Amino acid sequence: MRRLLLYIIVLTTGIIFLGRLFYLQVIDESFAQLSENNAVKVVYDYPQRGYIFDRNGQLLVSNQPSYDVMAIPMNVKAFDTAEFCRILNITPEKLVEKLDKAKIYSPRLPSIIIPQLTKSEYAYFQEKMRNFDGFYIQKRSLRDYQTHNAANVLGYIAEANKKLIAENPYYISGDLVGQQGIEGYYEELLRGVKGVQYIQKDRFNRTIGKFKDGIFDTLPQKGRDLSVTIDANLQAYGEKLMENKRGGIVALEPATGEILSLVTAPSYDPALLVGRQRSPNFTKLYYDSIAMPLYNRSLQAEYPPGSPFKTINALIALQEGVVTKGEKFTCNNGYFYGRGRRMGCHPHSSPLDMIPGIAQSCNAYFANVYRRAIEKYPTPQEGIDTWAEHLRSFGLGDYLGSDLSTGRPGKVPNADYYNSIYNYPNRKWYASATLSNAIGQGEVLTTPIQLANMTAAIANKGWFYTPHILREIEGREIDKEYTEKKYTTIDSKHFEPVIEGMHQVYKSGTAATLRIPGIEIAGKTGTAENFTKIGGKRVQLTDHSIFIAFAPVEDPKIAIAVFVENGYWGGRYAGRIAGLMIEKYLKGSISRTDMEEWILTHSLEEEYAKPQSGEPFIINQ
Amino acid sequence: MPKSTVNFDWTTIFIYLLLVVFGWVNIYSASLGDSTSSIFDFGEIYGKQGIWILLSIVLVIITLAIDSRFYQRFSSVIYIFALLSLVGLFVFGKTIAGQTAWYVFGGVSIQPAEFVKAATALAMAKFLSGIQTNLNLFKHQLQAFLIIGLPIVLVLMQPDPGSAMVYFAFFFPLYREGLHYAYLLLGFLAIVLFVGTLLVGPLWMIPAVLVLSLTLFIANRKKRPSLIKYFFTAIVAIGFSLSVNYVFENVFKQHHRDRFNIVLGQEVDARGIGFNTNQSEIAIGSGGWIGKGWTEGTQTKGKFVPEQHTDYIFSTVGEEWGFFGSFVVIALFVLLLIRILHLAERQKSTFNRVYGYSLAGIIFMHFFVNIGMVIGIFPTVGIPLPFFSYGGSGLWGFTLLLFIFIKLDAERMSFW
16 A cells, blocks of 8 residues: 555546546537637726825815827738827837837737827827727826925826836736825825726627626726825925925924925926826936935935934933033033033023023033933943933934835934944043034934924924824724824923923024014024035035924924025024924914015025035035 | 666656657747747747756756765755755845745846755655664654755745645655554545535534544444544544634635635635636637647737746647647656656665655646646646746756656665
8 A cells, every 4th residue: 555555646636637638628618619719808997096185175186087099919900100190299110119019018918009198189099090900098097286396295106117017916017106205105095906807809809798797807996085194385385485495394293293294305396297298207307416306305314403403412411310400501612521622602691501501502501411411321332322212212213104105214323333433342432422412413313304203292292193194094094103102201391491492592592583473483493514525525515504493382283394405504594494384384374574585585506506516615604 | 887877767768858848849839929039049938948958958967977875975965955045045035926935146046945855855765764763653753744844834934835835745755654644644634624614614514524433433333442532533623624714714815715715616706816717727628639739829829828838837738739738748747657656666775765755746746736726626826837837946956856866766776
């Protein structure tokens, strides 16, 4: 038996297979019939892609029909190519090339010959189509933008590439797929599910009905409509203010973590990436390596945070118990440490305690406070790690996890990082070596959205919701990730003096000239040094202008971070823009028209041209 | 060496050649584009396969040139290297269509799992040929299962359940060398219970198991069977049956469930998977007695059958060569398997016999699962048809597996 078993199994299998094959091939005639009819044509029924609305129900993105000219090469008969080319406005060479390509792909399967006709082209072609055997029209739905803004938030749709088609069997050649932004992240919800019909054809390629009475057919499922958290008016206003500048604005609703506006500049009109002009337009945007309009600065640009970072250092010091809000520190036009080294400061009254320390943005105050927080621990390593943990609880130093398709982690240095750059343990390092962190000018990097989220956490006195762009899906809950409070490691009682300090920034401090009548704002200016490389040499550029704020102080409705590249000091560009955005959102109209006019009439293009000019230039004018 | 060359089993080599050549002929048809080009066009699938086939001649020569004692002596080392090659995939491997199963060198992708089968066969042969090895000892049974289990786990992690399934082939040599038949019976019963439960549900399977146990118990009552054993077995069977539902609904993925349901006729698939099997059946069924002729298959040319040049290559045979062609291919495989079993039985060394049985088992599993799938009597499991399907790693893996045995057989006398 042990010898025979496998023999028996092999022979039995052979007999069963031959029996089954005999049945399939010789006895059952229906298969031969089915195949002789040559078979089955697959027709896809594309559902409407879901609409996108803003937080107030304003329609941002809808659909428009578009028509692709398709051909099945084996059915194409000789036709009047001159007329065809004239109607559809293409060159004969292009037509021949397209048809050859289609033939190589498959003579029996449809290929797109001309994508995305306009309505009028379609109407004209429709009339003449009977002259062109083997061609037909496939209707698709394209995006129709009701807004000229928020291109980087919305994303776009484009034909599925070869890689995606190979990876995901849902998509076939010619399908449109969401890319970037909301279109990309919520692709599966927006697109719905396409329906399939299997149609039986006879030998002459005539339709003779549904294959197997339609048991394999499916109906299309409509895409879901989405509401996003963006306020379209505020977004449009933000983009207008950022014209001729580079940088980002992120405004959040602190109570929910909803993104009210997400501006990156320069940007582009989303309508550029629709239809037949999509490809050349995209190429133009893609290769603009200087302004980089496809680069989402509010999500991806990692800048040193500058002085707004002082607020968080104050909070850490209070939480660690190394300072009280009333304790004063002297500023001698700067802070002296080590052997004759000095961190400069600007003129203001001295000594200062915490509230005026923030209001006047005193570097010496924060150098003292930061040092104490680090030196509280026996080794600088432990000190830095504790400090870094506090920062991380504010969502800094790692991907925020928002539902936007791109992002950057920023950077929060820890002990390992300093050990490696200072070659520990061969050489030792101390808190003073990391002192630039005290004023947000050291190794720390943040993206504008991280900074806005940090501001929201301060406004909320110690917690935040992960910033998100999706407000509502038709018939579904939004992800739990965005409805769970995240707590910072700072107790809520420590936020009072810091918020008061930020309030004083507007009353008596660095933003006193930017007050908005009738709105109590808490804010913080920032000015960050930055460098670039020109011909391999490190060159300093004009400082970045930074501002964070939230308002109203008592009941925060909006938290905002503004970053203007090379805008010089914080109050100059970023502070003005933040104030205008807050007033626009809370009041709907602008009373500081002087500020608005200043922003709209000032351009930084000249500043951006400097490093490209190849000539020596002066910064910070 | 001169003595052994005359002893090569030319029958096996001849069948191998027929399968490889006929396989290429069908791959050519299934992958034929519309532009005519040289048969060694590297850009075309049939051109690539042609190169692989030519290169496998080199592989054959090397395999036959190595002293057969090498395979025996270094089997453990080869096995360990093979396992490492699977582990390495998770670091250096490339993920294609969801499976981390490939190393890519330049434009060439290699699937190490195809070579691991041969290494496992060598390791198993080495283990079972040990003088101490006694398959009645639980400890040795465990060791044997470990040899099979390691590659299974690594292959499952890719994940490639089809290739993992092939390792059940090693139960054949184990059974041949004295493993208790209960293991085979248990495996068989598990399959019957599994399929049965899915077909009619546990509500019917439980009484069926109880009635069957009772009948067996009464039929055997003269042998004074132990009631407890019967009772225990029935309870385990019922427990298994109940767990099948759970596993099916919660562990299997939707596409696995669909594949089972289609074959079991439980539901008509609406997502297009059933459509594929259906198209494959139409292709084969439309072949008739003698087929539509080479490169004349309308189903094949219309690209109706998915993956036709790889896993579904047999549907091209059925359509273009008809029942006649299918018969020849089935017959060739049956003959090859019987020839290998015959050769295995005439070996004097346990090592050679176990290796031969492993070889037969592996080829059989591929043959059974692949053709069963293509003709619609087995769920869709993506494994290739040996020597036939497109794919360099597969072809080389099987060539290596087979020719090591031919070499072992050729030198079977020189050991003693």
